[in-house]
Amino acid sequence: IDDRLFRNVMGSFTTGVTVITTEVAEEVHGMTANAFMSISLNPKLVAISIGENAKMLQHIKDAKQFAINILSSDQQLLSKQFSGQLDLKSEITFGSYKGLPVLEDSLAIVTCVLHSEFVAGDHTIFIGHVTGVKLEEKPPLLYSQGKYRELKELEG
Template identity: 45%
Template sequence: MDDRTFRDTMGKFATGITVVTIKDDTGTISGMTVNAFMSVSLHPKLIAVSIGENASLFNQFVKSKQIGISVLSENQKDYSMIFSRQKEEDRDIPYTDLAGAPVIKDALATISCKITDSFKAGDHTIFIAEVIDLDRREGHPLLYFGGSYRTVKKDD
């Protein structure tokens, strides 16, 4: 099978959109849009994030001990596009601190994690991280399906 067929088939699985953020030793915050995110375990509370080894921030993530996860709400599509470099950053991103990790203010959910392990998986690395703190708010998620951003259809 060719790469396009594989990508199109995987695109039939709707995913939420997250932005994974890190802060370096100088305090500079960097991040990237990631839809390969999932919960792994309840005891202990673990999540997994898959990051491509060709990603511009890959080496910074490998060095990082702590990450922030922001689950984007339906009105935060611009943030996803900025962090995936589909759109130039045209405004300041409003960050807040969650237990030492930078997260996007007013995201649907935010999670602060300590990276505990990583595994090479093809051209990606799967990072396993223990949840340190989290926060959530009411609202609807930003979704990705079939190569396009989507939102949840609200019942009337």
């Protein structure tokens, strides 16, 4: 199967957009990720999948905890910043929640301690045990077919 076709097919599954944040040796790191899912209600577990070349892989192994910032529709620039498509480094400020750096204006925040990890091909799946959640009333940022989009409610 051709790589581009595979990505186009995977990109046809519309997702929200998150920025994974963590802190190692007093340095804050962020990375845009859409490979995020809810895993278990009891206990409360979530999963993220991080590529083998991403710096975030080692940061999560070192920190053993991370936050998932679920972006709102007005945070497209943050998604671009944390996927290396922009350089706004000096303009980004982080808040703090449950001892982790977070993006304050997010639609939702999920904080986790590392529960387990599984290497799968060229990615590592990190399972997080949820330690805190926060939710605001905002529309989500969507990612579909390689483009950022907004939610539209259908009639009827």
